[in-house]
Amino acid sequence: MPHESCTFCQIINRELPASIIHEDEKVIVIVDLYPVNEGHLLIIPKVHNSEMRAVNSETLQHAMQLAQQMNVALRKSNIPCDGVNLFVADGEAAGQEIFHFHLHVFPRFIGDGFGFRYDRARHFKKSQRIRMDEIAAELKIKLKL
């Protein structure tokens, strides 16, 4: 169901301008208006869903296949691109800003100054194997439910 106030629905319905790279029955691929680096793309399912859990699985898989193709296209282009990041923010706590699921694909180049902001006291600390095994056991059960 398209949402009248959703920027991506408005783009899909041609009510807002967009620079479109690809469009098919499942998704649209556009250039991000506020890019990390030039060539930053968004792969957007046409059906409006805020959360990743609600997105049709085939559509998600198609988006991933397109992400690979866009990665290759970026590397073939004249846009500075030594590497590529894929990124999804699912939920406000994860940094989601437009509440219509989308997959970011953006080029990176050496010295681009972009990266993660983190705290060594909290993030990327080596885990204890016993805790990792507990997490694996819990998620294994939740995966089956």
Add this chain to the structure above:
Amino acid sequence: MPHESCTFCQIINRELPASIIHEDEKVIVIVDLYPVNEGHLLIIPKVHNSEMRAVNSETLQHAMQLAQQMNVALRKSNIPCDGVNLFVADGEAAGQEIFHFHLHVFPRFIGDGFGFRYDRARHFKKSQRIRMDEIAAELKIKLKL
């Protein structure tokens, strides 16, 4: 072809320990030893490829389907999880550290202190439509090649 010095190949071959959540013919899903937050997972294709472009498309699609399932499992678990990020670093310039393609799935929670490090003078600046249209036109061509 497995690479003897590759950490992920060694995990897949049971030559290094891992906390395994899921395994099938295409991929293995493990708990990250150096998590952003607790519950940080890696979805790793079994076939060794450094670059995303070389990964079998069906395997990539399967990884994305599993990422959705892992997202749901994390939210059902007791691990703090208000949101979820998906992340791929393809290439050293993109922050890749282990050169065997993998998809990160990690929980986020309000106040976790994690985010992007960027420079307002270079990143997330509003683009000019004329330049966005040029980028779209170039990538459209490169996508077809």
